[in-house]
Amino acid sequence: MSSGWTIERVASFATDEKSQKAAQSLAKPHQWKICGRSDRAVWGECLGRGKTPYRTQVDLNEPAFRCSCPSRKVPCxxxxxxxxxxxEHPSGT
Structure with a gap:
């Protein structure tokens, strides 16, 4: 069963091309300390430059976005x- 989330759909939420390219570079399993998912949401901890990973959650139904990073862009x-x-990996996130 398809999740309904395609690369094109995700890209449509990007505020600009720079954000989209930066996000695509983070879309690799090794960038995420932990990841999880339910029917309603995905979440994870993204490794950044600091020692504390950024905690990121996305409500898939709204969609709604939350992240502990300092970015003012929504979604970051x-x-x-x-x-x-x-x-890219709907059953393996």
């Missing part, structure tokens, strides 16, 4: 990256 590159990862 971490939320987009998590969604790109989910879109």
């Amino acid at each position: 590159k971490h939320a987009l990256g998590l969604l790109f990862l989910f879109a």
